[in-house]
Amino acid sequence: MKNKIHPLADVQSENIGEDTMIWQFCVVLKGAEIGKNCNINCNVFIENDVKIGDNVTIKPGVQVWDGVTLEDNVFIGPNVTFTNDLIPRSKQYPLEFSKTLVKKGASIGANSTIIAGNIIGENALIGAGSVITKNVPSNTVWYGNPARQTGFITLDGKILDLNMKDKEGNSYEIQND
Numbered sequence: 001m002k003n004k005i006h007p008l009a010d011v012q013s014e015n016i017g018e019d020t021m022i023w024q025f026c027v028v029l030k031g032a033e034i035g036k037n038c039n040i041n042c043n044v045f046i047e048n049d050v051k052i053g054d055n056v057t058i059k060p061g062v063q064v065w066d067g068v069t070l071e072d073n074v075f076i077g078p079n080v081t082f083t084n085d086l087i088p089r090s091k092q093y094p095l096e097f098s099k100t101l102v103k104k105g106a107s108i109g110a111n112s113t114i115i116a117g118n119i120i121g122e123n124a125l126i127g128a129g130s131v132i133t134k135n136v137p138s139n140t141v142w143y144g145n146p147a148r149q150t151g152f153i154t155l156d157g158k159i160l161d162l163n164m165k166d167k168e169g170n171s172y173e174i175q176n177d
Contacts, residue, residue: 006042013046017054035072049097053104067097067116074102077110077128084116103138112147125153139174 003016008024017036022028024042031048034040038056045063046052053072058064061079068082084097098116102108106120109128120126121138130147141151141159152160154172164172 041078059110065097067099068102069100070102071104071106073105075107076102077108077112079111080108081111081113082116083114086116106136123153123155125159 002018003020005011005022006024009022009026011022011026011028012030013028013032013034015033016022017034017038019036020034020038020040022040026040026042026044028034028046029048032046032050034052035054035056037054038052040058041060043060044058047064047066049066050064051069053070053074055073056070058076059078062076063082065082065084067084070076082100084100085094086098100114100116100118102120103122105123108114108120108126109130111128112126112130112132114120114132118132118135120132120136121140123139124136125141126132126136126147127141127143129145130143131145132142133146136142139153140149141153142148143150149162151162152164154160158166160166160172166172
């Protein structure tokens with residue numbers, strides 16, 4: 001399968017990877033790049049200066065604005081909001097939009113807001129409804145408004161508290177960064 005684009009989607013970009021599915025009522029502007037095996041759910045808007053890696057899932061109601069990069073294996077929950085202008089004004093545009101990077105394996109929960117100019121580290125987990133106002137280190141868990149670190153997450157998805165212990169009381173340690 002090359003890729004599947006629903007007939008009710010407006011996909012202007014030709015940079016869509018193999019096996020990617022783009023559902024109805026999506027708009028993908030000409031300059032956007034979307035990798036292989038992605039699932040772009042209904043009602044998603046993707047602007048021009050956007051790079052989306054392989055195996056990315058974007059749930060309904062998300063807008064991905066200029067300057068946002070989503071690396072491989074990223075999950076974006078429903079109604080996540082990205083920003084790209086730190087001082088927005090009607091009909092006044094910055095020379096360059098702030099860049100936001102979501103590194104590979106990160107997951108962002110439903111209704112979260114990601115303020116422009118931040119980096120979300122590899123495999124990080126952002127809880128639903130959180131507002132990210134600063135960089136998020138790899139393998140950490142963040143919740144709240146503004147979001148704060150509440151723990152760590154292992155590569156196999158086990159959530160640890162700030163003392164690096166799981167629910168059973170087992171201790172973990174960070175190795176190799």
